[in-house]
Amino acid sequence: MIRAEGIFKQFGDQEVLKGIDFTFEAGKTNLIIGRSGAGKTVLLKILVGLFAPTRGRVWFNNIDYTNLDKKGILAIRKEVGMLFQGNALFDSMTIEENIRFPMDMFTPMTAKEKLMRVDEVLERVSLGGVNPKYPSEISGGMQKRVGIARAIVLKPKYLFCDEPNSGLDPKTSITIDELISDITNEEKITTIINTHDMNSVMEIGENICLLKQGKLAWKGNKDQVLNTDNEELEAFIFASPFLKKLVEAAKKNGATSLENL
Amino acid sequence: MKLSYLADLGKFVLWQKEVFRKPENWGMYYKELIRQMYDIGIGSLPIVLLIAIFLGAVTVVQFYYQMEGTLIPPYYIGYIVRDMMIIELAPMVTCLVLAGNVGSTMAAEIGGMRQKEHIDAMEIMGLNTSSYLVMPKLIAAAYVVPILVCVAAVVGITGGYLASVPSGLFTQAEYVQGLRAFFIPYNVVMMLVKSVTFALILVSVSCFQGYFVKGGSIELGAASTRAVVFGDIMILLADYFIAVVLTT
Ligand SMILES: Nc1ncnc2c1ncn2[C@@H]1O[C@H](COP(=O)(O)OP(=O)(O)O)[C@@H](O)[C@H]1O
Ligand SMILES: [Mg+2]
Numbered sequence: 001m002i003r004a005e006g007i008f009k010q011f012g013d014q015e016v017l018k019g020i021d022f023t024f025e026a027g028k029t030n031l032i033i034g035r036s037g038a039g040k041t042v043l044l045k046i047l048v049g050l051f052a053p054t055r056g057r058v059w060f061n062n063i064d065y066t067n068l069d070k071k072g073i074l075a076i077r078k079e080v081g082m083l084f085q086g087n088a089l090f091d092s093m094t095i096e097e098n099i100r101f102p103m104d105m106f107t108p109m110t111a112k113e114k115l116m117r118v119d120e121v122l123e124r125v126s127l128g129g130v131n132p133k134y135p136s137e138i139s140g141g142m143q144k145r146v147g148i149a150r151a152i153v154l155k156p157k158y159l160f161c162d163e164p165n166s167g168l169d170p171k172t173s174i175t176i177d178e179l180i181s182d183i184t185n186e187e188k189i190t191t192i193i194n195t196h197d198m199n200s201v202m203e204i205g206e207n208i209c210l211l212k213q214g215k216l217a218w219k220g221n222k223d224q225v226l227n228t229d230n231e232e233l234e235a236f237i238f239a240s241p242f243l244k245k246l247v248e249a250a251k252k253n254g255a256t257s258l259e260n261l
Numbered sequence: 262m263k264l265s266y267l268a269d270l271g272k273f274v275l276w277q278k279e280v281f282r283k284p285e286n287w288g289m290y291y292k293e294l295i296r297q298m299y300d301i302g303i304g305s306l307p308i309v310l311l312i313a314i315f316l317g318a319v320t321v322v323q324f325y326y327q328m329e330g331t332l333i334p335p336y337y338i339g340y341i342v343r344d345m346m347i348i349e350l351a352p353m354v355t356c357l358v359l360a361g362n363v364g365s366t367m368a369a370e371i372g373g374m375r376q377k378e379h380i381d382a383m384e385i386m387g388l389n390t391s392s393y394l395v396m397p398k399l400i401a402a403a404y405v406v407p408i409l410v411c412v413a414a415v416v417g418i419t420g421g422y423l424a425s426v427p428s429g430l431f432t433q434a435e436y437v438q439g440l441r442a443f444f445i446p447y448n449v450v451m452m453l454v455k456s457v458t459f460a461l462i463l464v465s466v467s468c469f470q471g472y473f474v475k476g477g478s479i480e481l482g483a484a485s486t487r488a489v490v491f492g493d494i495m496i497l498l499a500d501y502f503i504a505v506v507l508t509t
Contacts, residue, residue: 050381070389077387088382102386105286160385 001026002047002158002190007056009042009214016042017053018214029184029204030192034211035236040194041085041162043211047192048082048160049073060158078106081151083161085194087143089135089150095122096131099150106154121149125179141172145179152183159184159191165200173197177204198237201225210236223257273469279391280399280465290397297401302409305362309355313413316350317342317420325430335431339439342421347452351414353500356459359406360492364467367398368488371471372481380472395468399461406460407453414452451507458499463492 002024009017016039024030024047032040045051047058049065058065060076068076089098096118103114122128125145135143144164151159161180165173177197181204184191193200201208205222210233217232225237226247238244284290320342328338371394374380383390418440426433467488474484 045381048385050384074387074389077385080385080387082382082385084378084382086378088378090379090382091377105289105386105388154386 001059001061002192003059004043004047005057005059007043007046007058008054009039009046009051010054016214017046020056020209020211020214020216022209022216022219024190024192025207026190027184027188028190028206029181030190031201031205031208032192032194032211033196033198033201033205033208033236034217036196038211039214040196040211044160044162044192044194048080049077078154079157081154081156081159083144083147083151083159083164085162085166087135087147089143089146091135093134094131095127095133095135095138095146098135098146099153102150102154117153121153122146124152124183125149141168141176144168144176148176148179148183152187152189155187157189159189161191161193163194163196165195165197170199174199174203180204198239198243201237212236226251226255226257272473273465276391276469276472277465279389280395282389282392284392284396285388290393293393293397294401297398298405300366301359301363301398301401302405305359305409306412308358308362309409309413310416312354312358313346313351313416314420314423316354316413317346317417317422318424320345320350320417321421321425321430325425334435336435336439336442338425338431339421339436340442341439343418343440343444344448346414346417346421347448349500351417352410352452352455352459353496355410355413356406356456356463356496357493359409359460360463360467360496361489363402364463364488364492365485367464367467368471368474368485369481371395371468372474372484373471375472375474376477376481391472394472395465398464398468402460402464403457407456410452410456451503454507455500455503458503459496462495462499466492466495 004020004022004024007017007020008015020043032043034040042051046053049058053066057067063072063076065073065076089095090101093101096115099118099121100114103109103117107114109117118131119128122130125148127142127145127149130138130142130146135146138146148161148164151161159180164176164180168176177200180191180193183189193204195201202222202225205225208218208220208222208225209216210218212232218228218230220228225233228234238247321338324338324341325335328335371380374394380390380394383393422433422436425431426436470484470488470491474480
């Protein structure tokens with residue numbers, strides 16, 4: 001479990017986060033949603049410790065991550081994997097070297113064990129055999145998968161994903177979402193995903209917080225999305241008039257949840 | 262403007278604590294060290310050789326021109342070239358060139374990693390990036406740059422020979438006599454102290470500029486330029502202070 005407690009963040013005189021309280025539940029796919037510029041990336045970077053909050057704390061279970069010494073921070077980070085919005089794959093290394101890097105750095109594994117683990121995670125993200133390619137030689141969707149593979153290679157307890165489906169076509173987006181969600185369930189990881197994609201919300205949102213201009217505007221899960229009368233959430237989810245009409249029609253016909261929509 | 266330089270200086274000093282942290286994995290640091298030694302050493306050898314040979318040649322020709330027709334014996338030219346190369350030209354010019362060549366490359370490499378979130382990705386893995394990205398470069402430079410400087414000194418002296426003896430300015434015996442005259446081993450110590458100091462300066466200034474870069478490609482270009490300019494200025498200042506301290 002990761003808990004944000006009264007998080008404020010200021011850049012110069014711009015207040016980006018204005019008091020966020022939210023609990024990201026263990027073993028679930030947690031979503032941070034909101035429009036572009038709402039402060040999602042900043043919140044995620046505060047959670048992983050790349051930014052320090054101006055005020056407030058981040059708890060990893062019972063550990064106050066915000067006030068840890070360097071040693072404690074490094075210890076927690078060994079349990080964290082992260083997928084960056086731009087993938088952040090090391091572009092002068094091959095895919096195999098990218099995925100091996102955390103193992104090279106932090107484990108005493110033998111070359112053979114490392115190679116087996118590389119193949120295993122690549123297989124898991126359905127990319128078996130791309131080992132010798134360079135990041136620039138594969139498509140955006142494949143780069144995301146490699147990013148996921150690298151993030152999970154050391155079996156993290158926490159997985160952070162910043163906009164995992166930005167820049168991808170809808171079909172690829174959904175496969176990436178499902179992949180992350182499946183891995184979360186299989187490995188019992190606590191996953192936090194930033195997204196502005198409402199498909200993701202409907203497909204994988206087990207615990208959702210909606211940010212609007214740096215404030216928490218709504219929280220709940222994907223089943224509660226349909227039955228809410230929260231204006232902020234409606235404005236976000238039903239930004240497309242087409243979708244709004246569809247859902248209204250379905251509700252008229254007696255739909256009450258995602259399952260019988 | 263002035264104050265921001267002071268703030269940068271403070272940041273730089275505080276940052277050294279992160280740079281000199283104990284490595285997480287000696288093997289990976291060692292691998293990086295070897296790569297850097299190769300890049301710095303082999304990568305800049307051609308330009309260093311080229312500059313050194315001409316430095317020696319020009320020094321000889323110019324001094325010959327000045328001393329021609331005076332009572333100073335010609336073998337003095339060998340002595341002048343040797344000491345100028347060892348005390349001043351080899352360490353300073355080599356390191357100014359390296360600041361332009363190696364320094365800008367390091368700033369651009371680390372700055373690019375910052376902008377493409379590679380540094381963030383490594384941090385999240387639990388790596389201390391300040392030390393992983395900088396310490397091997399510092400150590401590599403501290404070993405390799407003095408070697409380059411020694412090579413530059415030898416090549417410079419050879420350049421002086423090539424520019425004078427074959428064209429008959431004076432004889433080989435005279436040049437060699439000059440090279441062996443009034444030799445003070447302490448000057449070589451001075452050369453090595455200068456090389457190590459300049460190497461540490463140019464690497465840490467460049468890495469600092471790269472590591473804290475913000476923004477996009479324009480800022481990256483600016484950081485790379487600043488690495489060279491600040492590196493050069495610091496090297497010149499250090500050269501002066503070392504000269505004052507080691508000669509009094
Ligand atoms: N490093 C930074 N320095 C200054 N302002 C920032 C920084 N990062 C983000 N911001 C500001 O914070 C706001 C929220 O950004 P962000 O969290 O990236 O939004 P998003 O929800 O689209 O991920 C934006 O207005 C942005 O300008
Ligand atoms: Mg974002």
